Amino acid sequence: MADQDLSKLKIDRRAPAAAPRRRRPWLRYAAVVVVLLVLAGIAMRLAGPQAVETATVTTAYPTQNYTLLNATGYVVPQRKAAVASKAQGRLEWLGVLEGSRVKRDEIIARLESRDVEASLAQATAQVKVARANLELQQAELRDAEISLRRSQTLLEPKAISQAQYDADLARYNKAKASVSSAAASIVSSQANAQAAQVSVDQTVIRAPFDGVVLTKQANVGDNITPFSQASDTKGAVVSIADMDTLEVEADVAESNIAKITLNQNCELLLDALPDTRFAGQVSRIVPTVDRAKATVLVKVRFVDRDARVLPDMSAKIAFLSKAAPPEDRKAVTAVQPGAVVSRDGKQVVFVIRDGKAAEVPVTAGAKVGDLLSVQGVKPGDVVVLSPGEKLQDGARVSVAKKA
Template identity: 30%
Template sequence: MTRRRKAWIGAVVLALLVAVLGVGFAKRRNAGSVEVETEVLRKRDLVAIVSASGEIQPQRSVDVHANSNGRIVRLAVREGQAVTRGDFLLQIDPVTAQSASEAQSAVVRAAERDTEALRAELEQSRRELGRVRELADKDLISQEELQRSQTTVERVQAQLSAALARVDQARAGLRGSRYELSQVTVSAPMSGIVTRLNVEEGEFAFSTGLSPTLLLTIADLAVMEAEVKVDETDVVNVKVGQPADVTVDAFPDTTFHGSVSEVGTSPILVEGKTPEDARDFKVVVTLHEALPVAREGLSATADVETARTPGAVALPIQSLVVREVPRPKLREAPPDTLEGGEETEGVFVVRAGVARFVAVDVGITGDRFFQVRGGVAPGDTVVSGSYEALRDLDDGDRVRITTPPGDERDRRRREGRASQSGDDGEGADGRDSRDDAQGSATAGDDPEANPRA
């Protein structure tokens, strides 16, 4: 064996020895450490969003009910037809109402004739009283005769007053019967579109009872609204005037802008449920833009912007955890005297390879980030995964940073480039409650859930 070959063999053996020693050193170094993923905190523009689903409704609509009983004898409109206020819509059989009106007219005429007769009788009675009074002054007749004449005048006056009251009563009845007659002709109460036609010519309409017949509905489709149901945990953050983006299932590629115009103060009652079970509230968003094709009842989703914080210190949702922090036993007790613990929200900050639990003050919630108002600062490195690591991690544990899987790494790079361009995409599906935000993070594109317990 040549000297040169011996040198090569020695070099290989030495390299293997160094490799083995390095692996052993690395294993000893990593013994007891936890593999974690981290993220460096920085400032972002955060938007808190409350999302709710519902349907599109016109801002103004009128349900036209039957005000008279009878068969529909004329129908002049069809569903989808445009009408103007005062236009003729339909007519209910007028025979019964017209007969009642004519009968009441006869009652009025009879009462008026009775009144005229009593007026004539009263005039005659007064003349007779005057003649009797002259004779009584000359002592040509007795006082009893004079008293009878005065009584006759008073009686006829009372009868005339009663007749006049009957005339007023008959005329009031005539006005009522004429009004009932006018109700057989149904006219448009407003300008708009006939969005619903519930009857056909020949059907019978009822105006009595608890539910008069709904004939048709007229709506003004120029201004539309999204009526959505908002959960009780979110509705407290929704205010009139807040901006909102509305998406309609029928127009998936278009977002309509609007603002909150109404927030319900009572829960929506659902048939079969008690008020205690109702936990959704009605919120109305008025659209600022016209729909390409306006239809009542289209399914819609509204994203209401309840808060916006530009340049906020952004903490990944999955980084927020809850840990039990010991507290002093008594104020006057030594600091190292501890009793129990208090659950505190915080994050694990990596410092010199060690995870340190730091309590934080959290503000609004965006799509993937919390606003942090205290406890950490931009540039701090916080643990952001994995779920298993965050669930079991304790203050003071040694950690080693691992690289996320390829897909996750690429996603984070894209998010970083989007953030650097001034748009971090916050608020697309955010929630204005921390628990909902964590649920969204769990079910969304981030595989790391939020281990806050």
């Protein structure tokens, strides 16, 4: 029994071996691909964002293509006046404020005038006295003339003496001279009255031309003394400018003055109105050179008037080789040419958004100066400058340099 039990514990080495399992090689390849993809993702993360140079999409005007010269200056009125009075006195009434529009000869202020009005009344009274005296002398002349005629009639028959006749003749001549003197007195008194009237009129300050009040230098109660520098006195009351005569003055280097001619077409850009381009023409070139700055003063008039243009606004002037058509005076979207590349047969730019480069199709147009007009992006967008072939849509980027 013991021997039988031990025999059961022996291994039968003659039993057939198990059949080998079939191998699947595609599983090995799939695993390799997955591992490579994982390693590529890890490598991209470790590599970090690509460093790129960027440029900003901006606006440009086609007139830059035929601009000969650029200059800066200021808007000034050709006709401007500091309005004052020749009279001296206290400002009694002021009827305008800054920005008020006035017409020629419109009363804008008055000075106290009681003293000169009293002088005018006295001069007017003297005219009346002179006229009354003339009437008296004319009556005396008529009486003397009648006496002289009577004496002439009585002298021939010797009814009166020669002495009587001579006395009547002298009286007539004296009366005649008195009439002439009285007439001259009237002229003199009228001249005095006119001078007094002028003094009264000088206390009334009128606008010299149609314009707009720019500044107000005095207030009611101030002492106006135009020809004196006395303390606490004012000279001019207001400053007025004719807005229809606004022009731009610019200093141009004498080395560039040969590029400018009378009536040359210009384009004006005001810093206060950056979205509007104004047409202009050269009106005057001042025939003298500023030795200190080696410049020549050039004045450009506005072809189109605009109520928004005000004196002393800073302006930029582009002197053109030809007149700008209306379409060239409109802004176009432009970018540096190096930002536009060809991918898959189309023109694109890479716009940076949230740290990634987004591929955006664009339509390129004509060159505008050193820039290229494009459609498909908007001013203010930041694009990659000279993107390489390795830059793909959605790639993370970092700005290394801004152009």
